[in-house]
Amino acid sequence: xxxxxxxxxxxxxGGKTYADVTEDICKQVEGKPTKEWKVAFVISLAVLAYGTxxxxxxxxxxxxxxxxxxxxxxxxxxxxFVWWVGIGHAGTLISAILLLFRQKWRTSINRAxxxxxxxxxxxAASFILMHMxxxxxxxxxxxxxxxxxxxxxxxxxxxxxxxFAISTYFSVSCLFWYVGLxxxxxxxxxxxxxxxxxxxxxxxxxxxxxxxxxxxxxxYISLILAGLSTPLVLSVHTIVSMDFATSVIPGWHTTIFPPxxxxxxxxxxxxxxxxxxxxxxxxxxxxxxxxxxxxxxxxKVITLxxxxxxxxxxxxxxxxxxxxxxxxSYAFYNRMAGPYWWAYWAMMTCNVISPxxxxxxxxxxxxxxxxxxxxxxxxxxxxERFVIIVTSLHRDYVPSSWAMFSPTMFDIGDxxxxxxxxxxxxxxxxxxxxxxxxxEVKGVIKSASEKLPIKVSGVSKADxxxxxxxKKDAE
Numbered sequence: 001x002x003x004x005x006x007x008x009x010x011x012x013x014g015g016k017t018y019a020d021v022t023e024d025i026c027k028q029v030e031g032k033p034t035k036e037w038k039v040a041f042v043i044s045l046a047v048l049a050y051g052t053x054x055x056x057x058x059x060x061x062x063x064x065x066x067x068x069x070x071x072x073x074x075x076x077x078x079x080x081f082v083w084w085v086g087i088g089h090a091g092t093l094i095s096a097i098l099l100l101f102r103q104k105w106r107t108s109i110n111r112a113x114x115x116x117x118x119x120x121x122x123x124a125a126s127f128i129l130m131h132m133x134x135x136x137x138x139x140x141x142x143x144x145x146x147x148x149x150x151x152x153x154x155x156x157x158x159x160x161x162x163x164f165a166i167s168t169y170f171s172v173s174c175l176f177w178y179v180g181l182x183x184x185x186x187x188x189x190x191x192x193x194x195x196x197x198x199x200x201x202x203x204x205x206x207x208x209x210x211x212x213x214x215x216x217x218x219x220y221i222s223l224i225l226a227g228l229s230t231p232l233v234l235s236v237h238t239i240v241s242m243d244f245a246t247s248v249i250p251g252w253h254t255t256i257f258p259p260x261x262x263x264x265x266x267x268x269x270x271x272x273x274x275x276x277x278x279x280x281x282x283x284x285x286x287x288x289x290x291x292x293x294x295x296x297x298x299x300k301v302i303t304l305x306x307x308x309x310x311x312x313x314x315x316x317x318x319x320x321x322x323x324x325x326x327x328x329s330y331a332f333y334n335r336m337a338g339p340y341w342w343a344y345w346a347m348m349t350c351n352v353i354s355p356x357x358x359x360x361x362x363x364x365x366x367x368x369x370x371x372x373x374x375x376x377x378x379x380x381x382x383x384e385r386f387v388i389i390v391t392s393l394h395r396d397y398v399p400s401s402w403a404m405f406s407p408t409m410f411d412i413g414d415x416x417x418x419x420x421x422x423x424x425x426x427x428x429x430x431x432x433x434x435x436x437x438x439x440e441v442k443g444v445i446k447s448a449s450e451k452l453p454i455k456v457s458g459v460s461k462a463d464x465x466x467x468x469x470x471k472k473d474a475e
Contacts, residue, residue: 009293010291010293011104011105011107011108011291011293011294011444012108012288012289012291012441012444012445013287013288013291014288016288016445017445018442018445021289021438021441021442021445022187022191022438024285024286024288024289025184025286025289025434025435025436025438025441026187026188026191026434026438028284028430028431028435029188029431029432029433029434030188030191030192030193033431034283036283037283037427037430037431040423040427041424041427041428044420044423044424044427045420045424046420047416047419047420047423048417048420048421048424049420050413050416050417050420051413051414051415051416051417051418051419051420051421052417052420053413054409054410054412054413054414054416054417055126055130055413055414055417057410058130058410058413058414059130059135062133063131063133065408065410066407066408066410066411067405067406067407067408067411068405069403069405070401070403071393071394071396071401071402071403072390072393072394072403072404072405073393074131074389074393075386075389075390075393075405075407075411076386076407076411076412076414076415077127077130077131077411077414078127078131078243078385078389079382079385079386079389079390080124080127080382080414080415080418081124081127081128081131082124082240082261082385083268083381083382083385084120084121084123084124084127084418085120085121085124085166085236085237085240085265086237086261086264086265086267086268086269086381086385087116087120087265087268087269087272087378088116088117088118088120088121088124088169088173088265088269089117089233089236089237089262089265089266089268089269090113090116090117090266090268090269090270090272090273091110091113091114091115091116091117091118091120091173091177091269091273092114092117092169092172092173092176092229092232092233093233093266093269093270094106094109094110094113094114094273095110095113095114095176095177095180095226095229096176096225096226096227096229096230096233097226097230097233098110099222099223099226100223100226100227100230104444105293105294105297107437107440107441107443107444108286108289108290108291108294108436108437108441109273109277109290109294109298109436110180110437110440111177111180111181111434111435111436111437112273112276112277112280112430112435112436113273114173114176114177114180115177115425115426115429115433116269116272116273116276116426117173117177117269118170118173118174118177119421119422119425119426119429120269120272120422121166121169121170121173122170122421122425123418123421123422124166125166125170126417126418126421127414127418128162128163128166130414140153141153141159141160141163142163143155158239158242158243158246159243161239161242162239162240162243165232165235165236165239165240166236168232169232169236172225172228172229172232173229175225176222176225176226176229179218179221179222179225180222180437180439180440181204181433181434182204182205182206182208182218183208183210183218183438183439184433184434184437184438184439185201185204185205185208185433186201186205186208186209186210187434187438188201188434189201189202189204189205233262233266234262237258237261237262237264237265238258238259238261238262240261241257241258241260241261241262242257242258244257244388244389244392245257245258249392249393250325250327250328250330250331250392251328251331251332251335251388251391251392252388252392254316254319256312256315256316256319259312260308260309260312263305263308263309263312264305264309264312264351264381264384266301266305267302267305267306267308267309267351267355267377267381268377268378268381270298270301270302270305271302271373271374271375271377271378271381272374272378273298274295274298274299274302274370274371274374275371275374275375275378276426277290277294278290278295278367278370278371278374280430280435281367284430284435286435286436289436289441290436292365295364295365295367295370296361296364296365298370299358299364299370300358300364302355302358302373302374302377303355303356303358303359306351306352306354306355306356306377307352307355307356309351309352309384310351310352313348313351313352316332317332320332327397330395331391331392331395334391334395335387335391338391338395339394339404340387340390340391340394343383343386343387343390343391344383344387344391346379346380346383347380347383347384347387349380350376350377350379350380350381350383351377351380351381351384354373354376354377354380355373355377357369357373358373390405393405
C-alpha cells in the first residue's frame with residue numbers, strides 16, 4: 001500500500017483521479033465561453049482597437065508624435081520594450097530550469113507561463129518595429145543578401161544582437177510550448193464531439209497515440225529543449241542590458257547591468273505569472289490544481305529576486321561613489337533627488353520594499369495580498385526601466401541641452417496597444433487550449449496528491465493515452 005508522506009504538502013488537492021483531471025481542464029475548451037470570458041474579451045478587443053488606431057497614426061505621421069526631443073531620444077518605446085522582454089522571462093524559467101531541477105510544483109503553471117512568454121515577446125517585438133520609424137524596412141536588420149551594395153547590418157551594435165537573441169528566444173519558446181501541448185491536444189481530439197474540432201485538434205496533435213515510444217520521445221525532446229532554453233534565459237536579457245551597458249552615458253556604462261537585468265526580468269515575469277494564474281484559478285475553478293503551495297513557491301522566488309534587485313540598486317550608488325567620476329555620481333544623485341525623484345522612489349517602494357511583505361507566511365499564502373503585490377511589482381519594474389532610460393538622458397554633459405520628457409497620447413496609446421494585444425491573445429489561448437498541462441499533472445498525481453485514485457475502471461481511452469502512467473503500464 002502506497003502512503004503519501006505527511007511531510008510533503010500535496011500539489012493537487014481534492015483527491016483527483018485521472019478522469020477528474022481531464023474533465024476539469026478540458027471543460028473550458030469544450031464548453032461555450034462564459035459570460036466573464038466574453039466581457040473580458042470584449043474589453044481586450046476595445047483596448048486593442050484604440051491602441052491600433054494610435055499605432056497606425058504613429059506610423060502614418062512618424063515618431064514626431066511621441067514626446068521625444070533632441071536630448072531624450074529614447075523614452076517610453078525602449079522602456080516598454082525592456083519591460084515586456086522581462087515579463088517573458090518567467091515562462092522559460094519555469095518550463096526549462098525548474099524542469100531540469102525536477103521541481104514538481106511547476107506542473108500546474110508552466111503551460112500558462114509559456115504562453116505568456118510568447119505573447120510578451122511579441123509585444124516587445126512590436127516596440128522594435130514601432131521605434132524603427134520605417135517598419136516596412138524592418139528586414140534591413142537581418143543579415144540577408146541584398147541589392148543595396150555594401151549595406152549590411154552593423155554587427156558591433158547591441159541592437160542587432162537584440163534581433164538575434166529575441167528571435168532565437170521566441171522560436172525555442174514556441175517549440176517548447178507546442179511540444180508540451182501535443183499530448184493534451186490528443187486528449188481533446190479524442191473527446192471532440194464535432195468533426196471540425198476533431199479534425200483541427202487532430203492535425204495539431206500530429207498523430208499522437210500515447211505509446212511508450214511516443215512518451216519516451218516526448219520526455220527526450222523536452223529535456224533537450226530545456227537544455228537549450230536555460231542559457232537563453234540568461235543571455236536574452238543580458239544582451240538587452242548591453243543596449244545600455246556598452247554606451248558611455250553616465251548611469252548606463254556599468255558591468256552590473258547583465259545580472260541585474262536578468263534578476264529584474266525574472267522578478268517581473270513571476271509577478272505577471274501570479275496575476276494571470278490567480279485570475280485563471282478563479283475564473284476556471286482550478287483551485288485544486290493551482291494551490292497555495294504553488295502561490296507560496298512563486299512568492300518565494302519573487303522575494304529572492306526582489307532582494308537581488310534591491311542589492312543592485314545600492315551597488316550602483318556605491319560604484320558611482322567609489323569610481324570618483326563626478327558625472328556618474330551626479331547621474332545617480334539626480335535619479336534620487338532630481339526632477340524625476342518621484343519615479344525613482346516609486347521604483348524603490350514597489351520593487352524593494354513591497355516584496356519584503358512576503359516574509360510573512362500569512363501574506364505569502366494570501367490570494368488577495370499576492371495579487372496586489374504582484375501588480376505593484378510590475379508597476380515598479382516599469383518605473384525601473386523608465387528611471388534608467390530617461391533620467392540618464394535628460395541631463396546631458398552640457399547644461400544648455402538639458403530637457404524634460406513628457407509622454408503624449410500616442411506614447412500612451414502605443415503602450416495600451418501592447419496590453420490589448422497581450423490580453424486578447426491570452427484569453428484566446430485560455431479558451432481554445434488547455435491552460436494547465438494535463439499530462440504533467442497526471443504524472444505527479446500519485447506522488448503528490450491529497451488522495452490516491454483507488455478506482456481506475458471507467459477511465460476513457462483518451463485519459464489513459466494522455467497519462468504518463470500509461471507508458472509505464474505499456475512497458
